[in-house]
Amino acid sequence: MDSVVLLSGGLDSVVNAAVAARERNSLLCLTFDYGQKAARKEIEAARAVCHELGAAHLVLRLPWLGDMTQTALVSPEAAVPTLAGEAPEGEEAEASARAVWVPNRNGVFVNIAAAFAEALGAEEVVAGFNSEEGTTFPDNSAGFIAAANRALAFSTLSKVSLVSYTANLHKAGIVSLGLGIGAPIHLSWSCYLGGDKMCWACESCLRLKAGLWKAGYWEEFLKRCPHC
Numbered sequence: 001m002d003s004v005v006l007l008s009g010g011l012d013s014v015v016n017a018a019v020a021a022r023e024r025n026s027l028l029c030l031t032f033d034y035g036q037k038a039a040r041k042e043i044e045a046a047r048a049v050c051h052e053l054g055a056a057h058l059v060l061r062l063p064w065l066g067d068m069t070q071t072a073l074v075s076p077e078a079a080v081p082t083l084a085g086e087a088p089e090g091e092e093a094e095a096s097a098r099a100v101w102v103p104n105r106n107g108v109f110v111n112i113a114a115a116f117a118e119a120l121g122a123e124e125v126v127a128g129f130n131s132e133e134g135t136t137f138p139d140n141s142a143g144f145i146a147a148a149n150r151a152l153a154f155s156t157l158s159k160v161s162l163v164s165y166t167a168n169l170h171k172a173g174i175v176s177l178g179l180g181i182g183a184p185i186h187l188s189w190s191c192y193l194g195g196d197k198m199c200w201a202c203e204s205c206l207r208l209k210a211g212l213w214k215a216g217y218w219e220e221f222l223k224r225c226p227h228c
Contacts, residue, residue, distance in 0.1 A: 001120040004113045005029045005055070005127075009045030010190040011208055012128030012166055015174050017053060018183030019165040020126045027055035028120065030113055034102070035066030036073045037080070038194040041227065045189035052184040065108060072099045073192060080192045082201040096203045097136040100192060106139035110148055110162055117160045129164040132171055132207065142167050171211025179217060186224035197227055 002024035005017045008031065020027055031046040033039040043059055050057035072078040081096045106127070113125040127145075134141035148162045166174045178185045190208040191198040198205050212218040222228050 001028050001056075001117075001122045002026050002124075003028075004117040004120070004122050004125050006109050006113055006125065007031050007046045007049065007057070008128065009042040009049065009188060010128065010204070011171065011178070011185055011188045011211070012130050012174055014045075014049050014128070014185055014188045015178040015181075015183045016126050016128045016165050017049060017055065018178060018181055021053045021055060022181055027053065028116065028122070029055050029057050030109075030116065031057065031059050032062055032065075032109055032112075033059060034062045034074070034105075036194075038073075038189065038191055041189045041191070041194050045187055048187045049184055052187065060112065062108070065102065065105065069102055071102050073102060080202050082199070083203060083206055094136050097133075100203070101137075104139075106144070107148075111155070114152055114156055114160045114162070118156045118158050121158075122160070123158075124161045124163050127162060127164045129167045130171065130174060131168050134167070140167075171207050172214035173211075175211045175215035175217055179215070185217075186221055187226070189227065198225075 003020045005020055005027050007013045007017050007029035017029055029046060029050050031043050033043065047057055066074040070078055072080045081099050110125055110127065117125050129140040138144060145162050145164060145167060152162060153159050175185065190204045192202040192204050193199050200209060212221050
């Protein structure tokens, strides 16, 4: 095994998995179910992407992670923030991020993936981060990657590294990168909700839509997407 990929099924993770598949020989993709509203759709999307990439896929269930928080991603009583037409900025983006924050989620995911990587002899954990959301989600930032790698140098004997091929890109750049390497981004599921179709009103959907539009792939995506 060469790489362990954190594959939520969203745009960023799908493109990172596709890059890793080109750069490396074999992948294990991990998808986490912590009771999030979109768990079923994320798992379906991740499974379809792994089939396209020829990658191994494992679903890990962490119910305790969802049980400890009242985040809108998991709580039936908390509504996912919906926004009017465009991806949020400034205070609106910060409020949306707080509403869907899960305590130390990416920290937990990275460390579990690193344990798999060390056990399997893989050199790296690959995660789908981006600079756009890194401004309001600190665990999506380049600073988080650097800090995680300092910790992994001590917590893994083989010094597993955390990498993200999209950490310095906005959504449109990620779409363009994915299209350039033939990533199956039409199979992705980025919505915070778990309905049959993406809602196109939550922050994650709006960021995806803006990226697809700017990259000139919006109409084609709608044609190919099985849940649009």
